[in-house]
Amino acid sequence: xxxxxxxxxxxxxxxxxxxxxSNAEKPRNRVNKTIFEITKMDCPSEENLIRMKLDGISSIAxxxxxxxxxxxxxxxxxxxxQIEKSVIxxxxxGKKISTEQTDQTEFKENANQKKLLWSVLAINFAFFIxxxxxxxxxxxxxxxADSLDMLADSFVYGISLFAVGGTIVKKxxxxxxxxxxxxxxxxxxxxxxxxxxxxxxxxxxxxTMIIVSIFALIAxxxxxxxxQKSKSKEEAHMKASMIFTSNDVxxxxxxxxxxILVNWLSSSKPDLIIGTIVFVLxxxxxxxxxxxxx
Numbered sequence: 001x002x003x004x005x006x007x008x009x010x011x012x013x014x015x016x017x018x019x020x021x022s023n024a025e026k027p028r029n030r031v032n033k034t035i036f037e038i039t040k041m042d043c044p045s046e047e048n049l050i051r052m053k054l055d056g057i058s059s060i061a062x063x064x065x066x067x068x069x070x071x072x073x074x075x076x077x078x079x080x081x082q083i084e085k086s087v088i089x090x091x092x093x094g095k096k097i098s099t100e101q102t103d104q105t106e107f108k109e110n111a112n113q114k115k116l117l118w119s120v121l122a123i124n125f126a127f128f129i130x131x132x133x134x135x136x137x138x139x140x141x142x143x144x145a146d147s148l149d150m151l152a153d154s155f156v157y158g159i160s161l162f163a164v165g166g167t168i169v170k171k172x173x174x175x176x177x178x179x180x181x182x183x184x185x186x187x188x189x190x191x192x193x194x195x196x197x198x199x200x201x202x203x204x205x206x207x208t209m210i211i212v213s214i215f216a217l218i219a220x221x222x223x224x225x226x227x228q229k230s231k232s233k234e235e236a237h238m239k240a241s242m243i244f245t246s247n248d249v250x251x252x253x254x255x256x257x258x259x260i261l262v263n264w265l266s267s268s269k270p271d272l273i274i275g276t277i278v279f280v281l282x283x284x285x286x287x288x289x290x291x292x293x294x
Contacts, residue, residue, distance in 0.1 A: 003122075007129045009111075011171065013080050016017035019069055021174035022087070026237045028236065030101045030103055031061055031074050031075050031077055031101070031102060031104070032075070032077065032078075032099055032100070032101055032102070033074070033075055033101070033102040033104070034071060034073070034074045034076065034080050034083070034084075034096060034098070034099040034101055035071060035072070035073050035074075035096075035097045035098050035099075035101070036071070036072040036084075036087055036094050036096055036280050037093070037094070037097050038050070038071070038072050038087070038093060038094050038096065039042055039070055039092070039093030039094075039095075039102065040091075040092040041065075041067060041070050041072070041092055041093075041167065042067070042246045042247055043153075043220075043223075043224060043246045043247060043248055044085075044093060044223070044227040044228075045065065045121070045152075045153040045156040045157065046067075046169045047065045047067060047227075048156050048157060048159075048160045049092075049156055049289070049292070050063075050065075050072065050087065050089060050090065051063060051160065052091070052159060052171065052175070052292050053086050053089070053155075053169070053291065053292055054074075054083060054086055054087070054127045055086070055091055057076075057082060057083060057086070059076045059078045059079075059082070059083070060074060060075070060076045060083065061075040061076055061077065062074075062075040063234055067228070068274065071097075072087070074096075074142060075102070075104065075279065077213075080096065080099055081221045084096055088278060089283075089291055090165065090288055090291055091287075091288065091291075092288070105182055108132050114161065114217060115225055116227055117157050117160055117161050119226055120153075120157055120226055120227060121154055121157040121158055121161065121221040123219050123222065123223055124150045124151075124153045124154040124219075124223065124229070125150070125151070125154040126219075127147070127150045127215075127216050127219050128148075128150040128154060129147075130147075130212065130215075130216075131143045131144070131146050131147030131150060131212060132144060132147035132148075132168060134208055134212045135141065135147055135212075137205075137208070138209060139203075139204040139205065139207035139268075140202050140204035140205065140208065140209045140255075140259075140271050140275075141189065141192060141196065141271055141272055141274075141275030141276075142204075142209060142213075142254070142258050142259070142271045142274040142278065143208070143209055143212055143213070143255060144189060144192075144256040144275065145189055145274070145275040145276075145277075145279050145282065146213070146216060146251055146252065146255055147184055147252055148182065148189065148278070148279070148282045149248065149278055149281065149282055149285070150216070151182065151185070152182055152282055152285040152286065152289075153223075153248070155178040155179075155182065155289060156289065158174075158178075159171065159174050159175055159178060159289070159292070160211050162174060162244040164275035170294075171292065172292065172293040175289050175290065175292035175293040176290060176293035178289055179286045179287070179289040179292075179293065180286075180290070182281055182282060182285070182286035182289065183258075183287075184282075184283075186279045186282045186286065187283075189275065189279045189282075190276070190279055193272050193275050193276055193279070195266065196272060197269075197272055201267070201268050202268060203214050203262060203267075203289075204259075204262060204268060204271045206259040206260070206262040206263040206286065207263075208258070208260065208293045209255055209256070209259030210256050210259040210260065212254075213252050213253075213255040213256045213259065214256065216252050216255075217249055217252035217253065217256075220246065220248040220252060221249065223245060223248075229246065247281065251278055251281070254274045254277070254278070255278075255291045256268050256271060257270075257274075258270040258271050258273070258274040263292070
């Protein structure tokens with residue numbers, strides 16, 4: 001019996017190469033970081049105005065406001081065109097400075113923001129009532145006009161609060177009503193200024209103008225402090241430049257100076273002039289609010 005030769009069959013080994021991806025090699029989610037300069041953003045009400053205007057744009061991951069330096073940083077995916085158009089529409093001097101990619105994808109949310117907004121809303125609305133009442137009693141159009149400026153800020157904070165959780169349509173409807181109401185009051189104020197300018201000159205009570213405006217200035221300073229301290233620790237300090245370049249504070253100082261001039265010149269003209277200037281600013285603010293309804 002012949003022996004069968006044994007065949008040694010060698011099977012090729014299956015070698016699996018695995019490549020371990022280190023943390024450094026893992027793909028990262030990158031977003032775009034666009035910085036805007038907003039030259040007319042001098043107080044927190046403009047910040048809230050911009051937030052509401054950009055609300056609903058799904059590509060936005062986070063908004064970071066630097067009011068003292070008039071800067072807005074937008075973290076977003078995709079193109080910047082829609083965001084840039086919305087910023088420019090508010091007529092706050094918005095201009096794109098740069099766009100770059102960033103690995104930052106986690107952002108801090110301020111849980112106390114709603115509570116802080118309620119605080120500044122209460123302060124602004126209270127001073128709207130105080131200045132309107134004392135303005136009528138003291139016959140000061142400067143105080144009446146400044147009260148409408150306080151009301152304008154109240155509208156911005158109010159829309160921010162009442163529109164939270166609501167639809168875009170609801171927010172736009174509230175903005176439209178607030179804007180037209182503000183314009184109506186400002187026009188009534190203009191008519192009264194003209195009536196006093198061409199009619200009998202009645203001197204306003206200069207002491208009331210000065211005292212109430214000092215308290216209003218303090219109130220505006222408190223509002224700036226409350227909202228600024230909600231920022232990160234690095235930004236929590238208040239810059240003097242931020243306070244004294246705020247439109248609200250400039251208006252208060254204007255009414256105080258007008259009160260001094262009324263007493264010095266024995267004329268109501270300084271009061272009527274500051275009243276006219278503030279009514280113009282109020283109407284400009286109303287048109288910005290109306291832009292939220294578009």
